[in-house]
Amino acid sequence: MKLMRVWAIGLAAVLGWVSDPWVFGADKPDIGPPGQPLPAAWLADWNQPPMANRPLQIVHGINLRAALPEGVEQMVPGSSPGPLQSEPMRFYKDRGLGGVVCNVAFRGYMDSEENWKNLVAGVEGCDRLGMVVWIYDEQGYPSGAAGGQVLRENPALEATELAFDASRSDPLLIRAAYEHTHASNNYYAARRYINLLEEQATRTFIHKTHEAYFQRLKPYFGRTVQAVFTDEPSLIAVNLGPLPEKARAKVPVVDPLDPAVRPLPAVPWCRDLPQCYQERFGEDLLPRRRSLFAGQSPEDRRVRRQFWSLVADRVADQYFGAIRRWCHEHGIASSGHTLREEAIMYHVPLEGNGLKVLGRMDIPGMDMLCSNPDAVLGDGWLAAALPSSAAALHGRRRVMTEVSDFIETQGGHGPVALAEMQATAAWQASWGVTDFTLYYKIASRSSQDYRAYCDYVGRLNAILKPARLDPKVLLYYPIYDLWAEYLPVAGLLRMESQSPRAQRIVASFLRLGQALQLSQIPFLLIDHENLAAAAVSPDGNLVLGEHTFNAILLPDGAELEPKSAEVVQRFRQHRGRVLACTPDSVPTTGPALVAQLQPKYRISPPSPAIALGRFARDGRSILLAVNVGTAAYEGELLVGTSGTWQMLDPATGTIRLTETKAPGRLRLRLDARQAIILVQ
Numbered sequence: 001m002k003l004m005r006v007w008a009i010g011l012a013a014v015l016g017w018v019s020d021p022w023v024f025g026a027d028k029p030d031i032g033p034p035g036q037p038l039p040a041a042w043l044a045d046w047n048q049p050p051m052a053n054r055p056l057q058i059v060h061g062i063n064l065r066a067a068l069p070e071g072v073e074q075m076v077p078g079s080s081p082g083p084l085q086s087e088p089m090r091f092y093k094d095r096g097l098g099g100v101v102c103n104v105a106f107r108g109y110m111d112s113e114e115n116w117k118n119l120v121a122g123v124e125g126c127d128r129l130g131m132v133v134w135i136y137d138e139q140g141y142p143s144g145a146a147g148g149q150v151l152r153e154n155p156a157l158e159a160t161e162l163a164f165d166a167s168r169s170d171p172l173l174i175r176a177a178y179e180h181t182h183a184s185n186n187y188y189a190a191r192r193y194i195n196l197l198e199e200q201a202t203r204t205f206i207h208k209t210h211e212a213y214f215q216r217l218k219p220y221f222g223r224t225v226q227a228v229f230t231d232e233p234s235l236i237a238v239n240l241g242p243l244p245e246k247a248r249a250k251v252p253v254v255d256p257l258d259p260a261v262r263p264l265p266a267v268p269w270c271r272d273l274p275q276c277y278q279e280r281f282g283e284d285l286l287p288r289r290r291s292l293f294a295g296q297s298p299e300d301r302r303v304r305r306q307f308w309s310l311v312a313d314r315v316a317d318q319y320f321g322a323i324r325r326w327c328h329e330h331g332i333a334s335s336g337h338t339l340r341e342e343a344i345m346y347h348v349p350l351e352g353n354g355l356k357v358l359g360r361m362d363i364p365g366m367d368m369l370c371s372n373p374d375a376v377l378g379d380g381w382l383a384a385a386l387p388s389s390a391a392a393l394h395g396r397r398r399v400m401t402e403v404s405d406f407i408e409t410q411g412g413h414g415p416v417a418l419a420e421m422q423a424t425a426a427w428q429a430s431w432g433v434t435d436f437t438l439y440y441k442i443a444s445r446s447s448q449d450y451r452a453y454c455d456y457v458g459r460l461n462a463i464l465k466p467a468r469l470d471p472k473v474l475l476y477y478p479i480y481d482l483w484a485e486y487l488p489v490a491g492l493l494r495m496e497s498q499s500p501r502a503q504r505i506v507a508s509f510l511r512l513g514q515a516l517q518l519s520q521i522p523f524l525l526i527d528h529e530n531l532a533a534a535a536v537s538p539d540g541n542l543v544l545g546e547h548t549f550n551a552i553l554l555p556d557g558a559e560l561e562p563k564s565a566e567v568v569q570r571f572r573q574h575r576g577r578v579l580a581c582t583p584d585s586v587p588t589t590g591p592a593l594v595a596q597l598q599p600k601y602r603i604s605p606p607s608p609a610i611a612l613g614r615f616a617r618d619g620r621s622i623l624l625a626v627n628v629g630t631a632a633y634e635g636e637l638l639v640g641t642s643g644t645w646q647m648l649d650p651a652t653g654t655i656r657l658t659e660t661k662a663p664g665r666l667r668l669r670l671d672a673r674q675a676i677i678l679v680q
Contacts, residue, residue: 509555
C-alpha cells in the first residue's frame with residue numbers, strides 16, 4: 001500500500017440515461033436493432049470477455065500448499081500446510097479474474113528455492129488455464145532495491161542528494177538520500193534506496209530481479225508472462241512528510257535511521273552529474289549550484305531549467321528506458337506507475353518530468369487508492385491524465401491502474417460496495433485505462449460480487465480497449481516552467497513555499513484540468529517536447545500520430561520554449577483555438593470553456609458528476625458516460641448530428657437503442673453510479 005492521498009470535491013447534480021424496448025441481451029447476440037449492428041467480434045468479446053480483458057489480482061507470493069479457502073487473496077509462505085492443490089490458480093479464474101500480478105514470495109525474497117518452485121508452479125497453472133501473468137519487480141516498494149540486494153552488492157549505488165545547510169560555512173554538501181524521504185516514510189519498510197541516476201544501479205537491479213525471473217520462467221515469457229510491473233520508483237530527494245505515528249509503528253525498519261540527520265533542502269545527485277552538465281550545456285555546474293536552491297534572476301532560473309531537464313532525460317533513459325529495453329529483448333511489456341502523480345509540483349524532484357518517464361513505459365500506469373466515485377473528480381484527474389496522455393502521445397493504447405479501496409479501508413469506511421467499484425472502474429476507463437491490477441481484498445467480498453466486477457471490466461474492454469482515444473483538446477503540461485521555478489525546502493513540500501509564479505501556474509493548470517473534466521470535455525496533456533514535435537494541418541488541427549486536436553489550453557503564467565511556441569503560433573494562424581488562460585481572458589469555469597471550445601458532445605442540463613470518455617473504432621464514434629454521483633439524472637446528450645446510437649450497459653450486458661428526442665439530441669437517464677457505453 002502507498003502513501004495516503006485523498007481526492008475530494010463537492011459534486012452537484014448527476015446524469016441519467018435512457019431505456020428502450022429494443023433489447024437484445026448476451027444470450028441473443030445475433031438479434032440486433034435496425035441500422036448497423038455491432039460487429040460480431042465486438043459482440044463475442046462483450047458476451048464472453050476473454051482473459052486478456054479482465055482484471056489481474058496482485059498476489060505477493062504463491063503457496064501451493066495453502067488450503068485456498070474462500071477469500072484468500074494473497075497466499076504467503078508460513079500459512080498452515082495443506083494438501084497440494086491440483087489447480088490452485090483456478091481460485092482466481094473462478095472469481096472472474098484474467099490472471100495475476102505476482103512475484104516470488106517476500107519472505108526469503110529471491111533466496112528460497114521452495115518459494116521459486118511455488119511461483120513456477122503457479123505460473124504453470126496460469127498457463128494451463130489460459131490466464132495472464134505480470135511480474136511485480138520488487139519486495140514491497142519503491143522498486144529498484146531488489147529487496148536490498150543491489151546495495152548489499154555495491155553500497156556506492158545508494159541514492160544521494162546535494163543538500164543546502166545554511167548553518168555551515170560551506171552550505172553545500174553531498175549525503176545519502178534516506179532520512180526524511182519516501183525510502184524511510186512508506187507503508188512497506190524503511191529501507192535505503194538506489195540512485196536512479198546511476199546507470200549501474202538499474203543494471204544491477206535488472207540483473208537481480210528481471211533476469212532471475214527470466215531464468216526460472218523462460219518458457220512462459222511472451223506467452224503467459226506478458227509484462228513487468230515497477231512500483232513507485234523515484235529520485236527520492238524530497239520530503240513527502242512523515243507517516244502517521246500509528247502507521248509508523250507497524251512499518252519494519254530494515255535500515256536504522258540516524259536521528260542526527262536533519263531535514264534540509266536537497267536535489268538528487270550522482271557522481272558524474274557535473275560532467276554530464278558540462279558536456280550538454282558547455283558550462284560548469286559547480287559554481288552555479290546555489291541557483292538550484294535560491295534566486296529569481298534569469299541566470300538562476302536558466303540553471304535550474306537546464307539542471308532539471310538533464311535529470312529528467314537521464315532518469316527516463318537509465319531507469320524507465322532501461323527496463324523497457326530489457327522487456328522488449330525478452331518479449332514482454334514494461335508497466336508500472338510513479339509516485340505522487342496527482343501533485344504536479346512533486347513531478348520535478350521525483351522524476352524531473354512525470355509525463356516523460358511514463359512515456360518510456362509500454363503500459364504506463366496510475367495508482368488509485370480511492371474507490372469512492374464521489375472523490376475521484378478531485379485531484380484524481382491528473383493521476384489518470386498522465387499515463388493516458390503518455391500512452392497516446394507515443395502511439396500506444398494500453399494504460400494500467402493499480403486500484404484499491406485503501407483510503408476507505410484505512411478510514412473505517414471500507415470495503416466499498418460493488419457499485420462503487422464499478423463506477424470507479426468506469427471513470428478510469430473513460431480516461432483510457434485498459435489494464436486493471438487489483439489490491440481489493442477478495443476476502444471482503446462475495447465471489448459473486450468479485451466475478452460481477454471482473455465481468456464489468458471485461459465488457460468495458462471489449463468495446464474500448466481496441467478503440468482509439470479521441471479527445472480534441474490539449475492541456476499544456478507546464479513542466480518546462482516548473483523546472484525554472486522549483487525551489488527545494490527542508491520540510492514537506494507545499495505550494496506556499498514556491499514562487500508566486502509557480503503558484504499561479506499550478507493553480508491555473510489544476511483548475512483547467514478539473515473544469516474540463518467536470519464539463520465533459522475529454523483532453524490530453526502535452527509537454528513542450530511533444531508539442532514541438534506536433535504538425536499543423538491546413539484545416540487547423542494539431543496532429544500527433546493518429547490523433548488530431550482543434551484546441552490547446554495554456555495555464556496562466558506558462559511560457560512556451562521557442563520550438564513549441566513556433567508550433568502554437570502556426571496553429572493559431574491556421575485558426576486553431578489557442579486559449580491562454582489568464583483570469584481576465586478565459587475564466588476557468590465550465591460554461592466559459594464549453595462556450596470557447598464548443599465540444600461536439602455535451603450533456604444538458606450540465607452536471608459536474610459526469611465523466612465522459614470519447615473514443616473511435618472502425619469508423620464509429622464511441623462515448624463512455626459515467627455517473628459518479630448518488631442520484632439519477634434526466635436530461636439530454638447532444639451529439640451534433642442525427643443518427644442511430646446503441647447503448648451498452650457493462651453491468652448487465654444488455655444492448656439497446658437509444659431514444660432520440662430530436663435530431664442530434666438523445667434522451668438520457670443514468671442511475672446513481674451507472675455507466676453507459678454509446679456506439680454510433
